Amino acid sequence: MRVKQWKPGTMAMAAIAATAAVAVAVPSAMAQRDPAYEQARADGQIGEQPDGYLGFVSTPTDAVRKLVTDINIKRKAAYTSNAPQGSTVEQFAFATGCNLIAKTRAGEKYKAPDGRWLTRDSGAPVRDSRCP
Amino acid sequence: MTAIKTGARRHAIGAHALASLILAPALAGCVQIDTPDKPIEINLNINIKQEVVYRLDGDAKKLIEQNSEIF
Numbered sequence: 468m469r470v471k472q473w474k475p476g477t478m479a480m481a482a483i484a485a486t487a488a489v490a491v492a493v494p495s496a497m498a499q500r501d502p503a504y505e506q507a508r509a510d511g512q513i514g515e516q517p518d519g520y521l522g523f524v525s526t527p528t529d530a531v532r533k534l535v536t537d538i539n540i541k542r543k544a545a546y547t548s549n550a551p552q553g554s555t556v557e558q559f560a561f562a563t564g565c566n567l568i569a570k571t572r573a574g575e576k577y578k579a580p581d582g583r584w585l586t587r588d589s590g591a592p593v594r595d596s597r598c599p
Numbered sequence: 600m601t602a603i604k605t606g607a608r609r610h611a612i613g614a615h616a617l618a619s620l621i622l623a624p625a626l627a628g629c630v631q632i633d634t635p636d637k638p639i640e641i642n643l644n645i646n647i648k649q650e651v652v653y654r655l656d657g658d659a660k661k662l663i664e665q666n667s668e669i670f
Contacts, residue, residue, distance in 0.1 A: 562655035
């Protein structure tokens with residue numbers, strides 16, 4: 468007859484492991500935008516493009532240029548590693564762009580399909596006809 | 600020895616030709632199936648059909664949620 472006994476040490480280790488897992492998972496899920504990025508969006512210096520990347524509405528400062536380049540590189544990496552089987556990076560980026568433009572807040576800029584930079588108002592944004 | 604080599608090569612070429620003969624109609628069939636349904640391209644030079652955008656929508660939403668700091 469074999470009875471499995473839980474040793475207190477094992478329980479403590481499991482508890483520590485569980486806590487560590489939560490500590491690792493929470494920051495990635497809760498990570499917020501860099502305040503400088505948030506500000507540049509709110510100021511209308513930068514906006515969302517239909518291709519799933521950020522663009523410059525006006526000539527950016529060096530700091531804003533760096534910030535946007537950095538985010539766009541990270542976005543490209545995210546699109547590349549998460550594009551579902553059977554779709555290209557560009558297609559997945561475009562589908563994400565549809566959502567990103569839909570999510571812009573009033574006052575933020577986004578690029579219309581004709582290339583104009585528009586300011587989001589309370590209504591629906593002007594998006595590519597293929598967007599859901 | 601040379602004769603054996605040449606014979607083997609001839610055999611390989613023969614097999615290749617036979618494979619081409621079998622594959623050629625299959626490839627032509629694929630092209631014919633693909634042609635009628637051309638994607639709509641408006642201003643963006645991205646080759647994507649509406650149905651593909653719809654299919655990717657759920658994954659796109661998930662990506663934004665899980666990487667909120669870069670979106």
